[in-house]
Amino acid sequence: MGKLSVSDLKNLKEKVSKDMSLREGKSKILVTVHMGTCGIASGAREVMDALMKEMEEADRQDIRVMAAGCLGMCSSEPNVTVEIEGQPPIAYQFMDANKMRQVFKRHVLKGEVQTDFALAKM
Template identity: 40%
Template structure:
């Protein structure tokens, strides 16, 4: 295993704390943008920016945005997985910044799954 820099170690600690916060109820929702090479090439950075823009508007910062590697469905990138407490996990595919903003407003804020962009509902469950 490669040695980690202090900054990389701090980032890993922050990521682990965020995971724990979601499980302990400190975050109401979690958005994971898949950022493997295929996702980045397909526009995943723009999806992260769109979600961040929506999160910054919130007064209650109870939404965690994080990234992961490839989800294995390269032809459907960019992708994001949304987890809300007490709700099924949803994987959204073929995203654009406008689709991400719609998902944020309808699913994250209002709890309504945007079936137009959903590949799977409840097919995976985070920790």
């Protein structure tokens, strides 16, 4: 046993490299999952998992995902911030996988802010 087999990656590489040139352009939407100790303890990893699955399905080249530390609002974790170019960033609170899917499908893809889950406009 030993290393992860990387042979399969070659097939994947061909598939992905077609889309690559498109992604070079600046991303217009940034989704940040806050993963401090507080976020992680309350389920930020499941939120990130759900988000990456949505990202794969959506296959959009202008969306970028990143992780960051704690927002300072530990009691409302997991927090997710969605920033769409030209609009104020929206911070969401008490996120879970389901809410993440809804925020992604409605806010990230369609621009409809999900006020029920929102913590603040920043």
